[in-house]
Amino acid sequence: MPPFLRALGPAVPQARPAEALRAGTGALAGLAVAGLAGQALAPVAGPGIGLSLIAPFGASSVLLFAAPSSPLAQPWPAVMGNTLAALVGVAVCLLAGDPVLRVALAVGLAIAVMLLCRAVHPPAGAVAMTAALDPGMVERLGFGFALAPVATGTVLLVGLAMIHARLTGRHYPMRGLAPAAGAPGPAPAGSAGLSGAELESILTRYRQSLNLGTGDLARLIGAAELQTAAHRGGVASVADIMSRDLVTVSPDTPLAEVVALFRRHRFASLPVTGPGGRFFGVIFQIHLIERAQEDAFRGGRGFAAAMRRLTDRRRSLAAADVMSVAGPRAVAATPVAALLPMMADAAVDAVPVLERGRLIGIATRSDIIRALARQSLAAGAAPRD
Incomplete structure (x- = not known):
């Protein structure tokens, strides 16, 4: 196929069905809650959804729930971008009479303001356009349009995106690895020794700062380094390094027995399985510690007492009560660099x-x-010509 035709096709890998369902249900729940809350908070005129749920929120939901790692989807650009664009759109609508001029000025000025404030959020262009196209709404709400529904609705969507990410084993907002621009800072792990400022400089130089964050770039560099080392050492996929002789527990295994297994084997995690090896979840030591800490805080007791209470057989707590079911999973062919x-x-x-x-x-x-170190030692011990 000619390169030109290939360029017209999809530019991103196909999403897994589970990931598509995760993003879709997140957007559904987020917009539903934001819409209902907006109806109560925004000065809506007339019946129906009205202004409590404006069209640009649909575009914001695509970023927040389907592309939460994008720099354009983070809380600052989402909330500030939409709010600033609303303020610009209202101001232009009050000053300019021609509708075409209003739209052009509103969107153009909104983009400039967002760039200056490091708050670029693509749906905000539609927010400015919404204000510019509706003088009647601007007359009723004035600059209050920026507060409700725009700022209020966006804050609700961002908050719901955080909750949804936590419930589904994701991270949002993404954790930044770089200090403020120009600050020296330590080199992020897996970034080939580059500092956060250097990573930011690379993104700026190649005009990719709106597509990738410094954290994303550091992770990509780390993954490439790991994949290169894996290829050199003959380690390509998860099947080459995974542990196959496993100690597992069932969902109804008492927590006291789970703790005993952790102590006996010095494990950091225990898989929870059912008949035929069916996978249910994983228990990490940190889960037990966090559960005991919560119990200690609520009950006003010491951590040791809370841990004893947690593993008391008389309480009938089992593995299913603390296991994680939303964590990452791999298949045998998953590249080591993805782990x-x-x-x-x-x-x-x-x-x-x-x-x-x-x-x-x-x-x-x-x-x-262990696998990479073993291969590195083997390579160092190999005879040289």
């Missing part, structure tokens, strides 16, 4: 490896380091 970003995003040290819903192994940070 560390998955672990970092979900803040875990192990990723279960599945085959048609059945647990066949588990890959940990230690497995990755």
Whole structure:
């Protein structure tokens, strides 16, 4: 196929059905809640949804729920971008009479203001246009349009995106790795020794600062370094490094027994499986610690007492009560380079490896380091010409 025709096709990989469902249900819930809340808070005229749910919120939802790692989807550009654009749109609508001129001025000035304020959010262009096209609405609401529904609705969407990400094992907002522009700062992990300011400089030089954050660039560099090391050492996929001889527990295993297994084997995680190796979730030591800390805080007791209470057999707490079901998962063919970003995003040290819903192994940070170190030692010991 000619390059020109290829350029007209899809530019991103096909999403997994589970990821598409995750994003779609998130947007559905987010817009529904924002719309209902907006009806109560915004000065809506007339029946129906009215101004509590404006069209640009649909575009914001695409970024917040389908592309939450994009720099354009982070809380600052989302909230400030939409709000600034609303203020600009209202001001232009009050000053300019011709509708075509209003729209052009509103969108153009909104883009300039967003760039100056480091708050570029593409749906904000539609916010400015919405104000410019509706003088009647601007006459009724004035600059209050920027507060409700725009700022209020966007804050609600951002907050719901944070909750949805946490419930589905994702991170939003994305954690920035770079300090303020120009600050020296330490080099982020997996960034080839480049500082945050240097990463930011690269993105600016190649005009990619609106497409990638410094954290994204550092993760990509780290993944490329790891994949290169894996190729050199003959380690290409998760199947080459995963642990296959596993100790597992069932969903109804008492927590006291789970704790005993952690102590006996010095594990950081325990998979939870059912008949035939069907995978249900993973218990991490940190889950037990966090659960005990919450219990200690609520009950006003010490951590040790809270842990004893948590593992008391008389309370009938089991593995299913503390296991994580929304963490990252891999298959045997998953590239090794994909593991560390998955672990970092979900803040875990192990990723279960599945085959048609059945647990066949588990890959940990230690497995990755051990495999690469073994290959590095073998390469160093090989005879040289």
